[in-house]
Amino acid sequence: MKLLTANRLSDGEAVWYADGLWVDTIAEALIAHDKESAEALEAIGNKALADNLVVDVNLIDIEIIDGTIHPTRLRERIRAAGPTIRNDLGKQARIPQAA
Amino acid sequence: MLGKRSKQTANGTTTMYRYDEFDHDFVKARVAQFGDQVERRMAGEITEDEFRPLRLMNGVYLQLHAYMLRIAIPYGTLHPRQLRMLAHIARKYDKGYGHFTTRQNIQFHWPALSDVPAILADLATVEMHAIQTSGNCIRNVTADHFAGAAADEVADPRPYAEILRQWSSVHPEFSYLPRKFKIAVTGAERDRAAIKTHDIGLHLKKNEQGELGFAVYVGGGLGRTPIVAKKLRDFLPQEHLLSYVTAILRVYNLHGRRDNKYKARIKILVHETGTEELASWVEAEWQALKDGELKLPEQDVAAIQSYFAPPQLSPRPEGDEIVRVAKLDSRAFGEWLGQNVTTHRNPDYAAVTVSLKSIGETPGDISDSQMEAVADLAERYANDEVRVTHEQNLVLPHVARADLKAVYDGLVEIGLATANAGLISDIIACPGLDYCALANARSIPVAQQIARRFSSLERQREIGELKLKISGCINACGHHHVGHIGILGVEKKGAELYQITLGGSADENTTVGEIIGRGFGPDEIVDAVETLVETYLSIRNDQSERFLDVYRRVGPAPFKEVLYGAEARAA
Numbered sequence: 001m002k003l004l005t006a007n008r009l010s011d012g013e014a015v016w017y018a019d020g021l022w023v024d025t026i027a028e029a030l031i032a033h034d035k036e037s038a039e040a041l042e043a044i045g046n047k048a049l050a051d052n053l054v055v056d057v058n059l060i061d062i063e064i065i066d067g068t069i070h071p072t073r074l075r076e077r078i079r080a081a082g083p084t085i086r087n088d089l090g091k092q093a094r095i096p097q098a099a
Numbered sequence: 100m101l102g103k104r105s106k107q108t109a110n111g112t113t114t115m116y117r118y119d120e121f122d123h124d125f126v127k128a129r130v131a132q133f134g135d136q137v138e139r140r141m142a143g144e145i146t147e148d149e150f151r152p153l154r155l156m157n158g159v160y161l162q163l164h165a166y167m168l169r170i171a172i173p174y175g176t177l178h179p180r181q182l183r184m185l186a187h188i189a190r191k192y193d194k195g196y197g198h199f200t201t202r203q204n205i206q207f208h209w210p211a212l213s214d215v216p217a218i219l220a221d222l223a224t225v226e227m228h229a230i231q232t233s234g235n236c237i238r239n240v241t242a243d244h245f246a247g248a249a250a251d252e253v254a255d256p257r258p259y260a261e262i263l264r265q266w267s268s269v270h271p272e273f274s275y276l277p278r279k280f281k282i283a284v285t286g287a288e289r290d291r292a293a294i295k296t297h298d299i300g301l302h303l304k305k306n307e308q309g310e311l312g313f314a315v316y317v318g319g320g321l322g323r324t325p326i327v328a329k330k331l332r333d334f335l336p337q338e339h340l341l342s343y344v345t346a347i348l349r350v351y352n353l354h355g356r357r358d359n360k361y362k363a364r365i366k367i368l369v370h371e372t373g374t375e376e377l378a379s380w381v382e383a384e385w386q387a388l389k390d391g392e393l394k395l396p397e398q399d400v401a402a403i404q405s406y407f408a409p410p411q412l413s414p415r416p417e418g419d420e421i422v423r424v425a426k427l428d429s430r431a432f433g434e435w436l437g438q439n440v441t442t443h444r445n446p447d448y449a450a451v452t453v454s455l456k457s458i459g460e461t462p463g464d465i466s467d468s469q470m471e472a473v474a475d476l477a478e479r480y481a482n483d484e485v486r487v488t489h490e491q492n493l494v495l496p497h498v499a500r501a502d503l504k505a506v507y508d509g510l511v512e513i514g515l516a517t518a519n520a521g522l523i524s525d526i527i528a529c530p531g532l533d534y535c536a537l538a539n540a541r542s543i544p545v546a547q548q549i550a551r552r553f554s555s556l557e558r559q560r561e562i563g564e565l566k567l568k569i570s571g572c573i574n575a576c577g578h579h580h581v582g583h584i585g586i587l588g589v590e591k592k593g594a595e596l597y598q599i600t601l602g603g604s605a606d607e608n609t610t611v612g613e614i615i616g617r618g619f620g621p622d623e624i625v626d627a628v629e630t631l632v633e634t635y636l637s638i639r640n641d642q643s644e645r646f647l648d649v650y651r652r653v654g655p656a657p658f659k660e661v662l663y664g665a666e667a668r669a670a
Contacts, residue, residue, distance in 0.1 A: 010141060011211035012166035052143035056161055056536075073593060074541075075532060079163045083533035085461060085543045089194055089209075090164050 001062050002032045003069070004041040005079070006054035014079045014091070015054060017044060022054060025091060026069050026080040031062070118226045126223045129230060133157045134216035141213060154212075157219065158229025162536050165209045168218060169232040174242035174260040174284075175203030175487040179474035182485055184225040186470035192218050197470070199455065199463040201527060201578055202281070203241045203487045204232055208534050230268065235276045237267035237348075241283045243291045244488040247409060248450045248496040250442045254311055256286035256303045258403040259340060262395070266341050273348050277355035278363035280348070281320075288607060293489055295319045295328040295609035296581060298365045299347060304334070312336045317347060317377070318369030321575035325611040326366040329374040331381060337400060339385075342393040346384035350377065410482045410497055415447040418500025425504040432507050434556060435518040440503060449500050451481070452520040453493040453510060458554045461543050462528040463491030465515075472513040480506050490527055492520065522559040523567055523632065524550040527578050531571030531588060532595075538571035540588025540595040541621075545569055548625045553632075562632055565646045566604070581605035583647045584631060585612045586624065597624040601631070601658060602650040615655055616663050627662060634661045
């Protein structure tokens with residue numbers, strides 16, 4: 001399974017492609033389950049790059065673990081959450097912490 | 100060129116660089132130009148391929164979470180007003196902190212591209228910029244962080260670093276080199292600027308006649324091919340600095356490889372050509388240049404040197420007694436004094452290392468409020484100067500010994516009084532995979548875990564000097580090759596793995612460390628380091644024999660044995 005990810009041009013924020021738009025959290029990303037849909041995502045990424053919406057466009061491998069998206073590479077897991085040494089930074093900082 | 104120096108400052112006693120009218124106009128024009136380029140990029144008028152080299156020329160990278168802006172700090176010297184501006188930028192445009200690098204620069208890891216022109220405009224008001232902090236050009240010229248203060252210094256290397264900076268700024272011939280080019284200068288026999296790991300390393304010294312000149316080293320570098328620089332000349336008279344460096348750059352620009360970025364640094368050219376042959380090429384170029392317009396007029400050198408005249412430090416003979424009493428009162432102060440305070444050329448004064456390696460924190464990181472507090476201390480007690488070290492710490496270079504306790508108390512208040520300079524927890528670590536798009540593994544968590552494991556200062560002092568350096572990829576921004584213990588993070592089968600090198604050093608006896616064996620997982624690496632340290636302690640002759648000394652005496656065998664046992668014996 002694959003996702004389409006990039007960084008937003010204006011602020012560099014890590015984003016993922018959902019259905020028709022780029023979203024800030026990986027949980028909302030559109031999953032390509034087969035080769036055809038992955039190729040369709042790739043084409044969308046190339047167009048978004050050409051349209052100057054995003055930069056550094058990549059298709060990444062993922063798994064679904066316990067119902068949540070889990071990128072195969074640590075690099076992508078860190079992009080999706082934020083620096084592992086600062087929970088107050090990146091996407092993870094926006095998730096309300098349990099009391 | 101950029102950043103002429105002036106003796107004129109607010110209190111009239113110190114020397115910090117001031118732009119002249121040309122410099123102001125140039126930087127202002129450059130900010131406006133980049134602002135226009137950003138606007139055109141955001142409007143889609145230029146593509147990323149067209150924009151990338153333009154943003155890199157202005158210090159803007161793209162990392163994992165956001166853009167990153169790298170700001171130049173020439174030879175690591177900052178005025179408090181500049182440090183305050185960095186705090187302002189951290190607070191207004193970033194996430195409230197900055198990260199000092201191994202090239203004496205600072206990086207912000209979260210700026211929006213749309214804010215970068217405003218950041219550069221703010222920087223320009225305090226005579227700072229991000230020009231040449233990336234790209235295949237001559238980068239920020241670095242220097243000994245104790246320059247102008249060190250008791251063992253022959254002469255202050257910063258005037259020459261400044262001359263090189265002015266010469267190299269937007270140099271038309273050297274703006275598109277085969278690869279990036281780094282120069283470092285030291286003015287003491289003891290090399291605190293790691294000059295032999297640079298493309299050009301300059302050791303300022305005197306000849307038998309008492310004249311100033313340079314030992315010139317070429318072709319040092321880390322990265323995937325670590326090489327110690329070779330000496331091209333033992334003594335280059337100072338007036339020939341620019342002509343000789345130009346000759347080196349010209350040879351490199353002509354013969355350096357452009358077909359393979361991994362073989363494009365001058366170290367590869369030196370290695371493949373041979374030092375003798377390359378020296379002859381440089382010599383031939385230099386003969387055509389040496390008596391031309393690049394020869395430095397004595398009065399120009401003197402003028403630049405006068406801008407770096409030693410500060411007028413008032414006699415403060417009461418310092419010894421104040422320090423003696425304060426040590427009796429506070430053991431922690433005494434420990435900090437012993438570890439983080441360095442002898443100054445003026446016996447009433449000292450140079451203070453402000454450790455940015457508090458146990459469990461990110462090496463080199465500093466918050467906006469800490470920046471402001473350090474700026475306050477520099478204004479009040481340190482003659483308006485702050486230095487950035489390549490080991491990712493700060494230095495207050497001119498503190499009266501009588502004020503050391505006050506400075507210490509000020510640093511305690513902001514959590515920057517950790518007495519670990521030069522010890523095992525004073526770790527160099529690159530940002531690694533927590534931020535960097537090039538990294539394969541994380542560096543910072545490993546540094547934090549090692550620092551926590553050795554958090555007892557008593558234990559650290561028992562171990563003595565130990566330089567531990569960590570990189571998250573083979574580009575070696577964390578200088579792992581020249582760590583007494585070096586750690587390189589790699590990715591293997593989707594997981595982080597840490598390779599250990601031993602016996603590296605980045606001083607006047609620079610050596611590249613040797614890979615000790617197979618790597619360790621994230622859960623094993625701290626134990627492995629502890630095993631190495633305990634082995635060292637068990638085989639050293641006495642406490643004066645440092646880890647590096649022991650390694651040089653006994654070699655890798657005892658360390659391999661404890662890490663790999665039978666596996667090592669079978670190898």
